[in-house]
Amino acid sequence: MNSGRLITFEGPEGAGKSTQVKALKDYLIKEGYKVTCTFEPGGGPQLCTKIRELLLSTEHGDISDETELFLMLAARAEHVQSLVLPALSDGDIVICDRFIDSSVAYQGYGRGIDVKTIDKMNSFAIKGRYPDLTIVMDINPELGLKRAARTGALDRIEGAALSFHESVRSGFLSLAQEGDRYFVVDASQDLDTIKCEIKDRVLKLLNYEN
Numbered sequence: 001m002n003s004g005r006l007i008t009f010e011g012p013e014g015a016g017k018s019t020q021v022k023a024l025k026d027y028l029i030k031e032g033y034k035v036t037c038t039f040e041p042g043g044g045p046q047l048c049t050k051i052r053e054l055l056l057s058t059e060h061g062d063i064s065d066e067t068e069l070f071l072m073l074a075a076r077a078e079h080v081q082s083l084v085l086p087a088l089s090d091g092d093i094v095i096c097d098r099f100i101d102s103s104v105a106y107q108g109y110g111r112g113i114d115v116k117t118i119d120k121m122n123s124f125a126i127k128g129r130y131p132d133l134t135i136v137m138d139i140n141p142e143l144g145l146k147r148a149a150r151t152g153a154l155d156r157i158e159g160a161a162l163s164f165h166e167s168v169r170s171g172f173l174s175l176a177q178e179g180d181r182y183f184v185v186d187a188s189q190d191l192d193t194i195k196c197e198i199k200d201r202v203l204k205l206l207n208y209e210n
C-alpha cells in the first residue's frame, strides 16, 4: 500500500504550475518512471469534473465560503479514493497540480475560514496520505494574473480582488515554513531555471527514499 510517491504543485494562478507539471512528467517518463499526472479540483472520475464546473462557474452567483470549501473537499475525497491512492499502491509517482495546501491558502488565508478546521477536513478527505513533496511556486500576484489571463478569461476564483490573491500568496509562504515537505521556487525566473530546480529536488526525493 502507498509505495509510490506523491508530489504536489501549489501556488497562485499563473505561477507556472501546469507548465512545470508537464515538464516534470515528461522528464520522469523519459527516465523510466511510471507517472500518473492529475489535478484539483476536478481530476478523477466524472463526479469530480462536475464539482469543478460548479466551483468555477459564475452562473450561480456568489456561493458561501463554507459551500466552496465543502465542494472542494468533496471533489478531493473522491479524487484521492478513486485515482490517487490506487496509483500510489501501484507504485506510481503521482504528480498533482494543486492539492490540500490550496484549500488552506484560498479558503483559509484568502477567505478567512479557520485554518485548523481546514487542516482537519483535508486530513479526512485524503485519509491521512499527505504529499511526500510539495513544490510551492511563488509569484507576485500581479505578474501571475497577467500570465493567467494569457491562457483565457479568468474564472470565478481567479477574478477575485488583488488583495485576495495577495493573502493567498502569503498563505502559501506561511505554509511552506511549517514542514520539510515544502520546496519554494521563485516562479518569476525563466522556465528552464525553474525546471532544473524542481528536477534536482525531485531527484533528491526519489534517490533518498528508493
Ligand SMILES: Nc1ncnc2c1ncn2[C@@H]1O[C@H](COP(=O)(O)OP(=O)(O)O)[C@@H](O)[C@H]1O
Binding pocket: 011, 012, 013, 014, 015, 016, 017, 018, 019, 020, 147, 148, 150, 151, 187, 188, 189, 190, 191, 194
Ligand atoms: N517561468 C515562466 N516565465 C514566463 N511565462 C511563463 C512561465 N511559466 C509559465 N509561463 C506562462 O504563463 C502562463 C500561465 O502558466 P501556467 O503553467 O498555466 O500557470 P498555472 O498553472 O500556475 O496557473 C502560460 O501562458 C505559460 O506559458
Ligand SMILES: [Mg+2]
Binding pocket: 017, 018, 019, 097
Ligand atoms: Mg494551471
